[in-house]
Amino acid sequence: MQASLTPQIALRHTIRESDREAIRGMVQRTGFFSAEETAIAVELVDEALRDGPGSGYEFLIAEGSEGLLGYACMGPIPGTNGSADLYWLVVDPAAQGQGIGQRIMAAAEEHLRSRGVRKLFVDTSGKPQYFPTIRFYERCGFVQEARLEDFFGIGDPKIIFSKRLS
Amino acid sequence: MQASLTPQIALRHTIRESDREAIRGMVQRTGFFSAEETAIAVELVDEALRDGPGSGYEFLIAEGSEGLLGYACMGPIPGTNGSADLYWLVVDPAAQGQGIGQRIMAAAEEHLRSRGVRKLFVDTSGKPQYFPTIRFYERCGFVQEARLEDFFGIGDPKIIFSKRLS
Numbered sequence: 001m002q003a004s005l006t007p008q009i010a011l012r013h014t015i016r017e018s019d020r021e022a023i024r025g026m027v028q029r030t031g032f033f034s035a036e037e038t039a040i041a042v043e044l045v046d047e048a049l050r051d052g053p054g055s056g057y058e059f060l061i062a063e064g065s066e067g068l069l070g071y072a073c074m075g076p077i078p079g080t081n082g083s084a085d086l087y088w089l090v091v092d093p094a095a096q097g098q099g100i101g102q103r104i105m106a107a108a109e110e111h112l113r114s115r116g117v118r119k120l121f122v123d124t125s126g127k128p129q130y131f132p133t134i135r136f137y138e139r140c141g142f143v144q145e146a147r148l149e150d151f152f153g154i155g156d157p158k159i160i161f162s163k164r165l166s
Numbered sequence: 167m168q169a170s171l172t173p174q175i176a177l178r179h180t181i182r183e184s185d186r187e188a189i190r191g192m193v194q195r196t197g198f199f200s201a202e203e204t205a206i207a208v209e210l211v212d213e214a215l216r217d218g219p220g221s222g223y224e225f226l227i228a229e230g231s232e233g234l235l236g237y238a239c240m241g242p243i244p245g246t247n248g249s250a251d252l253y254w255l256v257v258d259p260a261a262q263g264q265g266i267g268q269r270i271m272a273a274a275e276e277h278l279r280s281r282g283v284r285k286l287f288v289d290t291s292g293k294p295q296y297f298p299t300i301r302f303y304e305r306c307g308f309v310q311e312a313r314l315e316d317f318f319g320i321g322d323p324k325i326i327f328s329k330r331l332s
Contacts, residue, residue: 036245079202081319119316146312148326150285153247160314 008064009100011107015048015059022068026092032129041088044073057087060108062100069095072108074120082118089122105140113165120165121145126157137161174230175266177273181214181225188234192258198295207254210239223253226274228266235261238274240286248284255288271306279331286331287311292323303327 020042027033027041047055060072070091077083086108091101112120122137124130126147134144142161151158186208193199193207213221226238236257243249252274257267278286288303290296292313300310308327317324 040245077317079206080317081322083317118320121314121317145314146326148287148311148328151243151246151249151287154284156247160312162314164316 009069009103010063011104012061012063013059013111015045015061017049019059019061019068019071020045020049023071023090026068026070027090029093030090031093041073041090044087048073058111060104060111062091062104064095068092070100070104072104074108074112076115076117077121082116084112084117084120086120086122101136102140109163109165118164118166119162121160121162124159124161125152126159127152127155130159134159134161175235175269176229177270178227178229179225179277181211181227183215185225185227185234185237186211186215189237189256192234192236193256195259196256197259207239207256210253214239224277226270226277228257228270230261234258236266236270238270240274240278242281242283243287248282250278250283250286252286252288267302268306275329275331284330284332286329288327290325290327291318292325293318293321296325300325300327 023045024038024042027038033041044055044057045059048057048059056075056078058074060074062069062071071088072086072090073088074084074086077085086105089101089104089108091104109120120142122142124133124137126134138161140163142163144159145162146160148158148160150156189211190204190208193204199207210221210223211225214223214225222241222244224240226240228235228237237254238252238256239254240250240252243251255267255270255274257270275286286308288308290299290303292300304327306329308329310325311328312326314324314326316322
């Protein structure tokens with residue numbers, strides 16, 4: 001599956017071996033994620049490369065003429081009928097501010113909707129450095145549905161956003 | 167680690183190969199869990215038997231003179247500092263109504279507290295058949311911290327309970 005949104009950006013759903021290090025580099029370049037979080041991002045790529053749809057992780061890769069611009073990783077939530085989680089959505093720092101995140105999100109929603117997903121969830125921290133992330137989800141139409149105090153650590157709540165897809 | 171609570175009940179933290187089928191049988195006998203859920207319960211036993219603490223799943227087994235009476239499965243939440251999830255707490259139907267669930271819960275909390283866990287989370291469905299489960303968590307001192315509408319399915323919310331351990 002490949003859909004050209006503009007002359008500059010192509011989206012694909014198939015993850016490739018070569019995406020592994022490109023994703024690692026991009027996640028690192030954001031300066032936003034810890035080494036542990038970066039390792040988890042790469043682990044999800046590895047699981048999808050190894051197990052395919054059985055991994056529970058689906059990728060959406062945005063590419064420009066120079067290579068990877070961003071990506072999303074999502075999957076149905078086991079034990080639910082029609083709920084999915086957005087695990088990762090990252091845009092290369094050099095490509096931020098051009099609406100690429102919102103394009104990836106729209107394509108991810110469209111993909112999930114076509115797979116019968118009714119409701120998409122995404123978690124984030126409520127700490128100040130995540131305020132731009134929170135504003136991004138709000139711009140994408142997500143609403144804050146829950147706040148779990150002291151979840152990640154003392155004074156570091158987990159915020160659960162959701163968006164109805166149907 | 168083994169602690170005798172009463173002459174009739176012993177608690178242990180080490181999971182054994184022989185617990186696997188005993189847990190499967192007990193989970194099935196409750197009549198409460200789907201085949202998919204039962205498979206997940208056994209899968210967590212398998213992961214703990216195979217990977218030990220590295221699995222992320224810790225068990226607490228309650229035994230009487232006749233065998234397994236109940237068990238809990240819990241673990242630290244990756245990426246958090248001091249939060250844990252209670253994944254399963256099951257009491258054999260033949261042994262219910264004797265406070266065994268509350269004993270297992272108290273021992274699980276004590277174990278987690280000693281490991282530095284500040285806050286324990288447990289999820290459940292908000293459907294009517296889970297009202298006894300919800301009342302059990304409330305009796306154990308948990309408070310409802312979030313409710314995610316239509317999470318498991320339409321009209322089937324996820325309720326997130328939490329309890330501060332320190």
